[in-house]
Amino acid sequence: MRRAISTLIRVTVLRYLGASVIALGADMGSFLALLQLGVGAALASGLAYAVGMAVHWWLSAHAVFVGHVAATGPERLRQQAMFVGSALVGLAITTGIVGAGAYAGVDPRVAKMIAVAVSFGVTYVLRHRVVFAGAIAA
Secondary structure (H helix, E strand, C coil): CCHHHHHHHHHHHHHHHHHHHHHHHHHHHHHHHHHHCCCHHHHHHHHHHHHHHHHHHHHHHHHHHHHHHHCCHHHHHHHHHHHHHHHHHHHHHHHHHHHHHHCCCCCCCHHHHCCCCCCCEEEHHHHHHCCCCCCCCC
């Protein structure tokens, strides 16, 4: 039983990693485009994170936590609100790290990569243990 749980967690982490890579592609593509348009680093980071968040919800609900997505109705809405809440935590982390990095003279792309790593760890734990932990499969 312990082995089965361990395998399931690893598979979920790998699916989450894949979803995160895809969402990160949307995030980073948006971030770099916004920088090219002259948007400030912190604002560009926040806007791009929101794009990545939308992509991540769809992938999380349809590929990562499939058996733990709440049925439609109030429970699904609550779960989506918690997902957005976890994303806002990630957004605050991302924006704060990129903004602080820019203020300190760090290349915004380097600061963004550091922020991505920190945000990944925090949001995975929140989503695995809170957002999708107690949902009844749809």
